[in-house]
Amino acid sequence: MNMQAGRKKKIEKTAKASKKQTRAAKKREQPHAAAEAAAQSREDFLFRNALNKRHEARRTLGMQDIIYNFEKETKELAYRYGYEIGEALFKHFNSDNTLSKMLESAGFGKILYYPFESKTMITSYAVDNLGMNSSIKMHDFEAGIMAGYLSQHSKTRLDAEEVHCKFAGSEFCQFVISQRTAVREAGEGIGDIDTASMMAMKALKGGKYGGACESYYLLESAPLEREPLRHIVRKMLFVLGKKISGKEEEAGREGNAAGKAAAFARLSGYAGVDAVSMAGKKPNALRLRYSHLNSASGFIDLSSSLLAGFANGAYKRKIKVVKRLNANGSYTVELQFL
Ligand SMILES: [Zn+2]
Numbered sequence: 004m005n006m007q008a009g010r011k012k013k014i015e016k017t018a019k020a021s022k023k024q025t026r027a028a029k030k031r032e033q034p035h036a037a038a039e040a041a042a043q044s045r046e047d048f049l050f051r052n053a054l055n056k057r058h059e060a061r062r063t064l065g066m067q068d069i070i071y072n073f074e075k076e077t078k079e080l081a082y083r084y085g086y087e088i089g090e091a092l093f094k095h096f097n098s099d100n101t102l103s104k105m106l107e108s109a110g111f112g113k114i115l116y117y118p119f120e121s122k123t124m125i126t127s128y129a130v131d132n133l134g135m136n137s138s139i140k141m142h143d144f145e146a147g148i149m150a151g152y153l154s155q156h157s158k159t160r161l162d163a164e165e166v167h168c169k170f171a172g173s174e175f176c177q178f179v180i181s182q183r184t185a186v187r188e189a190g191e192g193i194g195d196i197d198t199a200s201m202m203a204m205k206a207l208k209g210g211k212y213g214g215a216c217e218s219y220y221l222l223e224s225a226p227l228e229r230e231p232l233r234h235i236v237r238k239m240l241f242v243l244g245k246k247i248s249g250k251e252e253e254a255g256r257e258g259n260a261a262g263k264a265a266a267f268a269r270l271s272g273y274a275g276v277d278a279v280s281m282a283g284k285k286p287n288a289l290r291l292r293y294s295h296l297n298s299a300s301g302f303i304d305l306s307s308s309l310l311a312g313f314a315n316g317a318y319k320r321k322i323k324v325v326k327r328l329n330a331n332g333s334y335t336v337e338l339q340f341l
Contacts, residue, residue, distance in 0.1 A: 045299065046225070050096055052218035053108040061131040062110025064170075064206035065213025066274060066309065067224045068141055069199050069243070070236055078143045078189035084226040085147020092148065093155035102152050109145055110214040111176070122181035125149055130169040130176050131214065133205050137198075140168035140190055144223060146178055153180050162187050196239070200246035207273050217296060220275070228301025237308040244270070244312025251317070263317050270313050274306040288339040289314060298333045300326075307336045314338050 071081035092101055106114050112129025130142075142165050150163035163180040164187070167173035193199050206213060212220040227236045251266045267289065271279045275297045282288040291310065293303060303326060311322045321341040328334055 042299075046222070047095075049218040049222045050092070053216055053222060054096060054101065054104050056108070056216060056218070058108045058110070058216040058219075059112075060110055060210075060214045060216075061112065061129045062214040063131050063133050063209030064135070064141070064202060065215060065220055065223065066203075066240075066305075067220070067227060068144075068213055069193070069203055069206070070227060070239065071144060072139055072141050072192050073199060073239070074192040074194060075189045078192055080226065080232075081144040082147040082150075082187075082189065085144040086151035086154075087147075088222060089148040089151025089153075090155050091151075093152045097156075102149065105148060105152075105219070106145065108216040108219040109148075110216075110219075111145070122179055123149075123153060125178045125180065126175050127177075128175045131209065132169045133209050135170055135202060135205055136172050137170055137193070137202075138172075138191070139170060139193060140165045140176075141170045142168060142176055142178075143189060145176075149178055149180050196242055196246055200243055200250055203243060203247055203273075204250050207269050211272050212275070213273075217275075221297065221299070221302065224302055224305065227305060228299065233301055233304060237304055240305055240309040241312035241315075244309040244314075245316040246312075248313045248316030267310070267313060267317065271310060274309050275302070276306065276310070282337060283339075288337045291336040291338070293334045293336070295331070295333045298328075300334075303334045303336060307338070311338050314340075 071077050089102075092105055103114055103116065106125075106127065110129065111127040115124075115126040117124040117126075146163040146165050150161050153163075154161045160183060161180050162183045163178050165176060165178050167175060167177040169176050193202065211217075215223070226232065247270065248266070251262075256262050256266055268279055271291060275293070276291045277294045277297070278292040280290045280292075282290040289310075291307060293306075297303075297306075307324050307326065311324050314320070315322050318340060323339040323341055325337045325339060326334060327336070
């Protein structure tokens with residue numbers, strides 16, 4: 004009896020201690036958990052938005068598309084992340100036409116969907132290549148979404164390949180989704196920053212978000228916002244921005260202050276900035292305002308990097324990027340001339 008009581012006490016003591024430990028551990032984890040929960044709810048929100056809003060614009064080429072298509076490795080990354088999005092789409096949001104709706108948000112219009120016995124074919128006529136004709140099939144991210152979604156749906160591992168692409172000279176983008184027979188290999192990428200900047204120049208004419216809906220655009224950029232990739236992509240976008248400024252100059256559009264300001268405003272819209280203004284007395288800074296929806300720290304870093312590169316090239320000044328989180332949860336960034 005005594006022994007039992009003693010043991011009971013001991014167990015209670017241990018339980019108390021472990022509860023204490025768990026609490027302490029929870030406390031330590033809290034900031035991380037809170038950030039994760041916030042990221043999760045943002046992602047959820049983006050998913051719902053992308054699925055529920057009607058979207059009719061045609062896909063051109065977004066900032067992320069240029070990054071993702073840069074080389075084989077980044078194309079592979081786009082596919083893998085698209086796959087995760089596709090899986091999540093089926094698991095958490097599946098209803099009638101979920102995949103079609105998501106692809107509509109991607110700017111793919113009303114897709115043609117043909118389920119055959121051994122494969123599924125999806126075709127989109129809506130993509131607008133803005134007169135670009137490269138040899139690159141640009142839609143690994145979307146191929147990933149299709150593969151992830153249909154794998155969950157059929158409970159078999161499927162893979163998707165874009166067999167025709169508007170950007171590679173076809174009349175449509177077409178995907179074949181089937182069981183994997185060989186190791187999937189990503190195609191060739193853009194490969195050099197000069198070509199990438201020429202593509203970006205053309206893409207600027209396609210307007211905001213590369214023709215995708217805003218929430219889809221933000222979902223697509225999420226993996227680029229995470230370390231260690233964020234660091235690399237930031238540098239790349241800075242160089243890209245600088246190159247674009249050089250191209251604008253060559254085209255004679257940056258001769259005067261008004262031309263520079265107009266080119267900067269165009270690029271800002273493309274990079275998801277809500278409003279641009281000059282700041283300071285001289286003025287000595289460009290102020291970028293981001294909408295609440297676009298205000299994820301990682302996205303702000305990428306977007307402002309592209310613009311800092313442009314400003315560096317156009318104004319021939321060193322740029323300091325100062326990021327400020329406003330009380331209402333949106334970001335303002337100042338590109339200060341040093
Ligand atoms: Zn395509």
